[in-house]
Amino acid sequence: MPEKEVVLTVLFFAKAKDLSGTVQSTITLKSPIDYSSLLNTVVNQFNLNPLRHSLILALNEEYLEDSQQVLDLNNNDCLAIIPPISGGTYLINTIKVPY
Amino acid sequence: MALKVFKDICNNLRETWPDIVNVAIYHRLGNVPVSEASVVIAISSPHRQTALSAVEHAINKLKEMAPIWKKEEYAPGTHTDAQWKENSELPPPKQEHLSELDPSMIQINSSHEEVFSNIKAFMAYRKKMNNKDNMKTYCLRKAEERPEYSCCRVDAVGRRVISTQAEIQYRKEHYDETPGTDCNSNSGKTKTKRSASSKEASSRQLIQGQCRQSNTTGSDSPDTQRYLLKQSTTTPVTHDDPNIPFGISERLSLIEHHVGIKPSGPNGDLYVRLKQIEDKIIQIEDDCEEYLRQKNYFRKYEPLSNLTCPVISSHDRKPQHVKPRVFSIEDIDEKLMYLKSQLSLAGNDDQSGDSDS
Numbered sequence: 430m431p432e433k434e435v436v437l438t439v440l441f442f443a444k445a446k447d448l449s450g451t452v453q454s455t456i457t458l459k460s461p462i463d464y465s466s467l468l469n470t471v472v473n474q475f476n477l478n479p480l481r482h483s484l485i486l487a488l489n490e491e492y493l494e495d496s497q498q499v500l501d502l503n504n505n506d507c508l509a510i511i512p513p514i515s516g517g518t519y520l521i522n523t524i525k526v527p528y
Numbered sequence: 529m530a531l532k533v534f535k536d537i538c539n540n541l542r543e544t545w546p547d548i549v550n551v552a553i554y555h556r557l558g559n560v561p562v563s564e565a566s567v568v569i570a571i572s573s574p575h576r577q578t579a580l581s582a583v584e585h586a587i588n589k590l591k592e593m594a595p596i597w598k599k600e601e602y603a604p605g606t607h608t609d610a611q612w613k614e615n616s617e618l619p620p621p622k623q624e625h626l627s628e629l630d631p632s633m634i635q636i637n638s639s640h641e642e643v644f645s646n647i648k649a650f651m652a653y654r655k656k657m658n659n660k661d662n663m664k665t666y667c668l669r670k671a672e673e674r675p676e677y678s679c680c681r682v683d684a685v686g687r688r689v690i691s692t693q694a695e696i697q698y699r700k701e702h703y704d705e706t707p708g709t710d711c712n713s714n715s716g717k718t719k720t721k722r723s724a725s726s727k728e729a730s731s732r733q734l735i736q737g738q739c740r741q742s743n744t745t746g747s748d749s750p751d752t753q754r755y756l757l758k759q760s761t762t763t764p765v766t767h768d769d770p771n772i773p774f775g776i777s778e779r780l781s782l783i784e785h786h787v788g789i790k791p792s793g794p795n796g797d798l799y800v801r802l803k804q805i806e807d808k809i810i811q812i813e814d815d816c817e818e819y820l821r822q823k824n825y826f827r828k829y830e831p832l833s834n835l836t837c838p839v840i841s842s843h844d845r846k847p848q849h850v851k852p853r854v855f856s857i858e859d860i861d862e863k864l865m866y867l868k869s870q871l872s873l874a875g876n877d878d879q880s881g882d883s884d885s
Contacts, residue, residue, distance in 0.1 A: 443597035444612040482637055487595070490529040509529065514591075515598040515613040 435460045435502045439471065445484065445510040449475040460502035464493060467500060471510065485511040530555070533594045537586055541571070544585070545578045553586065555596060566598075787812070810857055 439454045446452055456474060458467070464486070472481050486493045487509040488500065534553050542548055552570040560566045569586045573579040601610040636643060780801060784790075787808045855863075 442595060443599065447612075478639070487529060490532050492593075509595070511595050512597070512612065514593075514595055 433460055434458070435504050435506065437502060437506050437508045439475070440507065440509045441475070442509065442511060443514075444512045445475075445477055445480060448477050448479065449510075456508070458502060461499050462502065463499045464496045467508075471508070475510075477510065480510075480512050483513050487511050530594050530596055534590070537589045537593070540589065541582050541586055545573065545582050547575070547578055548573050548582060551582075551586075553590065555590075555594070557596075560598075806860060809860070813857065 435458055437456050437458060439456050441449045441452055441454070454475065456471065458470060462470075468481075468484075468486060471486070472478055472484075477484065488502075489507055490509070492511070493500070534555075537553065538551050541551060549572045550570075552568070554568040554570075556566045567587070567590065569583050569590070571579045571582045571586065573582070598613045599610050600613055638646075780798075783805060784801065787805065789804050789808055
């Protein structure tokens with residue numbers, strides 16, 4: 430796989446948004462790249478160190494589950510920074526419908 | 529992406545429960561006032577069991593996977609900043625490449641500052657606990673009586689230790705060469721060089737003397753005798769050496785067994801075995817400070833002036849009642865020197881031309 434430079438769109442959510450001070454940015458990377466290098470680059474460039482050990486990356490709306498994998502990136506790929514998520518509420522009201 | 533995750537959840541549900549009819553997942557965005565619901569999951573199925581378990585699975589999966597965040601905002605004046613909340617279902621964070629690390633190393637994921645603040649807090653805690661302990665041990669005051677600027681260094685009260693429950697702590701220094709071991713080993717060696725006849729004769733004398741002595745120290749209470757009897761059945765006691773009476777060999781074996789020396793065998797040189805026992809005593813003394821203190825206490829009140837073997841004539845079998853005594857290494861050395869001189873006298877008598885004596 431030939432080495433090339435790619436420009437990614439980076440999206441920030443929740444706490445990552447607060448830390449980076451922006452919702453969206455771009456980053457120039459060399460592809461292919463392994464997960465930990467990608468994480469390091471993003472964390473260092475966008476000041477995300479407090480989230481270093483809890484954030485997950487999502488590439489093109491897919492979670493990157495495997496931390497060992499080597500990623501083949503393309504221009505305009507979308508990288509999302511996913512801090513610990515908290516969808517919904519803690520109290521779940523299960524409405525029981527009578528049958 | 530959230531919608532994509534929802535779709536994944538739906539597909540997953542239908543795979544797991546094929547009889548599901550309809551699935552609806554609705555998640556609210558924007559401001560959600562306190563006490564209002566933010567997510568609705570509705571699933572229909574012919575039987576309620578499917579729907580109920582599917583809903584439970586769906587909400588758990590949603591909380592785990594859907595990239596939706598919640599920021600709690602508090603009323604003004606509560607002095608709490610708005611916070612992003614985290615789920616307990618949060619997926620485990622990605623780990624670094626652990627397998628490449630040396631297994632003897634520790635990997636610390638925390639930041640430098642965190643580690644140092646933890647160490648600092650730990651040290652402070654230990655210091656506080658130590659101070660508290662020391663105050664309790666050395667300052668004979670109640671907590672409320674203590675002045676503010678009191679500490680165990682200026683406020684300590686010494687306690688005399690009489691019983692074995694030592695209250696005062698000591699520093700133990702380790703020396704590679706314990707004073708006394710050299711002397712002992714030398715005397716042991718010189719003795720083994722002696723001629724066989726005189727050696728055995730004197731050893732018998734020595735041990736008989738000790739036996740009598742131990743008889744007189746009250747160790748022959750019925751309990752002890754029973755214990756010894758029981759022990760002798762469990763420990764291998766042989767008496768192959770015809771020159772050593774059975775009783776002595778047995779006692780020696782029992783002593784070795786009791787203090788935890790691996791016996792060099794019943795036929796082993798008596799002096800070697802005695803040396804081993806002496807070494808063990810030295811080791812025990814070094815290890816157990818309480819014992820030393822107790823010994824010193826006894827020494828103060830009962831000086832061991834006469835350490836020679838009590839020579840009891842054969843017809844005088846009546847045991848004397850003597851208070852138990854504790855011997856120090858110096859005492860044992862003294863005794864050994866005495867025996868040595870006796871031995872050389874005996875050697876002179878037996879072999880008048882011996883240049884060694």
